[in-house]
Amino acid sequence: MSLFRRKKILLGISGGIAAYKTPELVRAFIKEGAEVRVVMTPASKDFVTPLTLATVSQNPVYSSLIAEDHDNPTWNNHVELALWADYFLIAPATSNTLSSMAHARCNNIVLATYLSSQCPVFVAPAMDLDMFSHPANQKNLDILSKNDVIVLPTEKGFLASGIDGKGRMPEPTDILTYMENHISKTFPLFGKKVVLTAGPTYEPIDPVRFIGNNSSGKMGFELAKRAAELGANVILISGPSAINITNTSVKRLSVVTADQMFENAKLHFEDADIFIASAAVADFKPETYASQKIKKRTAFNQINLVPTPDILAHLGSIKKNQFLLGFALETENELENASQKLKKKNLDAIVLNSLNDAYAGFEGDQNKITYIQSNKAPLLFELKSKTEVAIDIFDQILEAREKLS
Ligand code: CTP
Secondary structure, X not given: OOOOOOOEXXXXXXXXXXXXXXXXXXXXXXXXXXXXXXXXXXXXXXXXXXXXXXXXXXXXXXXXXXXXXXXXXXXXXXXXXXXXXXXXXXXXXXXHHHHHHHOOOOOOHHHXXXXXXXXXXXXXXXXXXXXXXXXXXXXXXXXXXXXXXXXXXXXXXXXXXXXXXXXEOOOHHHHHXXXXXXXHHOOOOOOOEEEEXXXXXXXXXXXXXXXXXXXXXXXXXXXXXXXXXXXXXXXXXXXXXXXXXXXXXXXXXXXXOHHHHHHHHHHHHOOOOEEEEOOEOOXXXXXXXXXXXXXXXXXXXXXXXXXXOOHHHHHHHHOOOOEEEEEEEEOOOHHHHHHHHHHHOOOOEEEEEEOOOOOEOOOOOEEOEEXXXXXXXXXXXXXXXXXXXXXXXXXXXXXXXXXXX
């Protein structure tokens, strides 16, 4: 899933020849699922028209501080626009615009919006080779960097002057890649590996029958999505589940049995930073597997069961620095049983799901949890959607990890 999905991108355009590439830039963001609004300096309108940008962005475009309606002059609210944005990109950023930004000059709507902005601001400088390397411009870029503006690199190539050199604005897709790389590094789980088990396991009796349970996998999949949103590389070891996951940071490993889940968990545990066992693993499996369908006429009234490996207990016994979180599904003495599981399986935390709560449970979209850590009072949460529960759980994990580092 793209990092720009559902994000609000404000594009500021200043008057350089590279402005002709901005409709493509708008398109590239929209293709990634972003909403785009555009502000332009008056000079930029010589290179690209507001109509083109309004058409591709499907939003009104502002190029002056006052709406250009002589009978009904109104103020184009740059403050509102600035606060609306998740990310503000100024591309191309000319020498004039960069200098004005560095010195808080405010004579057009792009500059006014920049000075009101609260979100991360990116600039893509674009100018001629010698202009770009001029100490005055380099000084301004330095001031902007110190003011937390993220300066995208310029590219070497054919410039409007005919000279071949450094100063070109990168191609639209490269701008998105630069931004993505920068943004993802600011995520709390950037570069971390999160491994999860989810869903049920099926323990086969014969080719058509199995022992299983009602787990939908929803909670585990929501946790996997949240981990990816926080910047982690995610391995989701899932038993049979109808849920699809399309996030490119989540690698799904589909398994059927507890033994298969165990093998994959062991493989990915060693270099994991966080391991979450949310699967409803079958505790028992048939001692033998009938390779042909057991016929009705067979005298068959008993299945001998043997225990499956306790994946979480094993991982707890070999744990080093991994943060290990388990789930507990209880119907009686809930807090006590869950706290015992926390100790017995050597966990950092355990999430108690109670089957006694109406609406919460295996198949529903909601859950009501209690988050338990050793030497701390249990945290009780309200009944919430599983998406919100996943956010709560990761908030707790991040808080605990912060204290450790
Ligand atoms: N778990 C596991 N492997 C198993 C059984 C459970 O990894 N074979 C994990 C689950 O994913 C969960 C935790 O252990 O995170 C607790 O599961 P739960 O079913 O509540 O408890 P059990 O350990 O199976 O104990 P009991 O059935 O006695 O409550």
